[in-house]
Amino acid sequence: MSKKYLVVGGVAGGASTAARLRRLSEDDEIIMFEKGPHVSFSNCCLPYYLSGTVKKAEDLVLMTPEKFINQYNIDARVNNEVISIDREKKLVEVKNLLTNEVYTENYDKLILSPGAKPVKPPIPGIENANVFTVRNVVDIDKLKKEIDKIKPSRITVIGGGFIGIEVAENLIEAGHKVSLVEALPQVLNQFDYDMVQILHKELIDNGVELIVDDKVTAFDTNAVVLESGKKISSEIVIMGIGVKPDSNLAKNAGLKIGDTGAIWVDHNYKTDDTDIYAVGDAIQVYSPLMRDYFSLALAGPAQKQARAVANHIHEMPVSYWGYIGSSVVKVFGYNGAATGLNEHTLAKLDIKYDFVKIVPKDKVGLMPDSEELHFKIIFEIPTGRIIGAQAIGKGNVDKRIDVIATMITAKGTIEHLKDLELCYAPPFGSAKDVVNMAGYVASNVLHETFKQIQITEMHKLVENNAFILDVREQDEWDEGHIINAKHIPLSELRKRMNEIPKSELIYIYCRSGQRSYNAVLALQHNGYTDVYNVSGGFIGLCYNEYFLDKTLNRKPIVTEYDFT
Numbered sequence: 001m002s003k004k005y006l007v008v009g010g011v012a013g014g015a016s017t018a019a020r021l022r023r024l025s026e027d028d029e030i031i032m033f034e035k036g037p038h039v040s041f042s043n044c045c046l047p048y049y050l051s052g053t054v055k056k057a058e059d060l061v062l063m064t065p066e067k068f069i070n071q072y073n074i075d076a077r078v079n080n081e082v083i084s085i086d087r088e089k090k091l092v093e094v095k096n097l098l099t100n101e102v103y104t105e106n107y108d109k110l111i112l113s114p115g116a117k118p119v120k121p122p123i124p125g126i127e128n129a130n131v132f133t134v135r136n137v138v139d140i141d142k143l144k145k146e147i148d149k150i151k152p153s154r155i156t157v158i159g160g161g162f163i164g165i166e167v168a169e170n171l172i173e174a175g176h177k178v179s180l181v182e183a184l185p186q187v188l189n190q191f192d193y194d195m196v197q198i199l200h201k202e203l204i205d206n207g208v209e210l211i212v213d214d215k216v217t218a219f220d221t222n223a224v225v226l227e228s229g230k231k232i233s234s235e236i237v238i239m240g241i242g243v244k245p246d247s248n249l250a251k252n253a254g255l256k257i258g259d260t261g262a263i264w265v266d267h268n269y270k271t272d273d274t275d276i277y278a279v280g281d282a283i284q285v286y287s288p289l290m291r292d293y294f295s296l297a298l299a300g301p302a303q304k305q306a307r308a309v310a311n312h313i314h315e316m317p318v319s320y321w322g323y324i325g326s327s328v329v330k331v332f333g334y335n336g337a338a339t340g341l342n343e344h345t346l347a348k349l350d351i352k353y354d355f356v357k358i359v360p361k362d363k364v365g366l367m368p369d370s371e372e373l374h375f376k377i378i379f380e381i382p383t384g385r386i387i388g389a390q391a392i393g394k395g396n397v398d399k400r401i402d403v404i405a406t407m408i409t410a411k412g413t414i415e416h417l418k419d420l421e422l423c424y425a426p427p428f429g430s431a432k433d434v435v436n437m438a439g440y441v442a443s444n445v446l447h448e449t450f451k452q453i454q455i456t457e458m459h460k461l462v463e464n465n466a467f468i469l470d471v472r473e474q475d476e477w478d479e480g481h482i483i484n485a486k487h488i489p490l491s492e493l494r495k496r497m498n499e500i501p502k503s504e505l506i507y508i509y510c511r512s513g514q515r516s517y518n519a520v521l522a523l524q525h526n527g528y529t530d531v532y533n534v535s536g537g538f539i540g541l542c543y544n545e546y547f548l549d550k551t552l553n554r555k556p557i558v559t560e561y562d563f564t
C-alpha cells in the first residue's frame, strides 16, 4: 500500500530525504514544505555571490518546484511553513505564507529538516542598525542590493566562523573595506591558536581589519561599539556569530530535545516519536571521540543522514558511526582543513594526548607550485590513537585531512599512518606524503625517541635566556633568527659540538623542524640528554609571534620574521 511522507525543510537534508524516498519507491506520496521561496539552493555558495564569483542570485538555486514534480514526482511547496504537528492525529498544520491560508496534511511518516538559525543577540541598538544575516538566497540578495545601493564606506562582519570569514573575503574581493570582529582570541575555532595565526596574518595581509578578543556591546548610528571602547564606523553590519538548531517546531510538538538544545534522535535518526525522523543542523549527533552529543552544522552530514532516514523508512539497514566534524575553508590564498578534536575541545575532556607539528612541502620541492603545508596531528597517550588533525597551506590540505578523517573513523593509530600506501608523483605529493611524515614524527614522540618543545613556549624561553641553537644555513640566519640564539649550521654541527654545553637544556630549531630533528639525534648520540626539537620550526614560530607581537604590541624575539 502506498504511504504518505511529509518533509519539513527543502534544502540540504529535506531535499535529499525527499529525493531518496522517491528513488526507493514510485508509489508513495511525498510532499516537501519550505517556508522560503526557494528549495534546494546552495547555502555554501551564498558568500561567493558578494564577490561576483557566482554571477547571479538565481544561479544559487539548484532545483525548482517544477523540476521536483517533473523529475521526481515530489510536491515541493515553497512559501509554505509547517506551523505545528499533531502527533496523535498524525497531521501537520501548514500556513501558505503568500495567501495566509492555513491547512492540514496527514502523514504516515514525517521528516524534519528545518536547519539552524543565525544567532542574533539583543545587543542595544540592534533594532535601528542595518544588520544582515546570511542563511538563504533571499538574505544574500537583500544584502547585495543594499551594498550596491548605499555603497558603504565600511562593512563590519561580526563573528569569525567560516561564514563570517567567507563573507569578509568575498566583500574584500568586491573592493569593500571590511572590519571583522571576533569575541574569542581567534577566528575559526576548528583550528588551534598556534595554527590559526597563519590565517590571522592572511586576513590582515589582504586588508581585513581583524579585531579579536573584543565584543560588540552596542550599535550606534552607522557605528559598531566594542567592549574595548573602540567604535567602528560602518553603514552595514553582517552578523555571523553562529547558528542555533531550529528545534522550536519539534519542541512545541513535545518531541524530546537534547542537552545541546537540538532535536534528540536515536541511531536511526528517529525522534522519540516512532513516526517522526529528524536530520541536519537541527539534530544533535554523537561524537565517539568526546563520547558525548554535540551540534554539527555541515552539509555533508545532513545529506548522509537524509539518505539513512529514507533507507530506514524502507527497512534497509542504517549504520551510525557517530560524527567527528571534518571541514575545510578557503581564506584568501590559504586553505585550512581540520578533523576530529583540537586542543580547545581536549582542554575540557579527560583525555591524555600529545601532538606534533610538521611543515613539509605539499609536493616534491622541485615542482614550481610546491608549497609548505603546516600540519598538526593530535593523538591519544598511550595508545597513539589519532584524535584530530589540522592542515593549513596554499595547496591541497583537504586531501591530507580526508586521509586522517578516514583513519579516525577506522580507529587508526599514528603507527598506521607510517605505512599508508598513498598515491605519488611529483606534481601531487611526495613519496613519503605529509601524512606518512606525521606518522613517523608522532611515533618518535610517542616512543620518546626524542623530545620536542612547542613554539608557543619559545617566547618565555627566549626571555629566560635559554640555550637556543639555530642549525639553518648562513643565508637563512641572515634573513632572520631568534635573538641571542647560537648559530651552528647542521653541516658544521659535528665539528663544532664542543661549542654546545652539556650542562644546559638545548632547544634546537631549523626552518621546519626536520633538520633540527637530525641535530637533536646527533647530539643525543653524543651524550646530550636534555635536547628539544622546536616543533613547527622557525616558520611556525614567526607566524605565532607575528600576530601576538602586533596585537599585544610586544618586543619581538626574532631579528626579522621570515615567511618566505
Ligand code: FAD
Binding pocket: 008, 009, 010, 011, 012, 013, 014, 033, 034, 035, 036, 043, 044, 045, 046, 047, 080, 081, 082, 083, 113, 114, 115, 116, 134, 135, 136, 163, 246, 249, 279, 280, 281, 282, 296, 297, 298, 299, 300, 302
Ligand atoms: P538547511 O539547509 O538550512 O535547510 C532548512 C530549511 O528548512 C530552510 O530553508 C528553512 O527555511 C526551512 N524551514 C525551517 N523551518 C521550517 C518550517 N517550519 N516549515 C517549512 N520550512 C522550514 N556546510 C558545509 O559543509 N560546507 C560549507 O562550505 C558550508 N558553507 C555554508 C555557508 C553558508 C553561508 C551557510 C548559511 C551554511 C553553510 N554550510 C556549509 C552549512 C550547510 O549549508 C548546512 O549544514 C546544511 O544546509 C544543513 O542542512 P539542513 O537541511 O539541516 O538545513
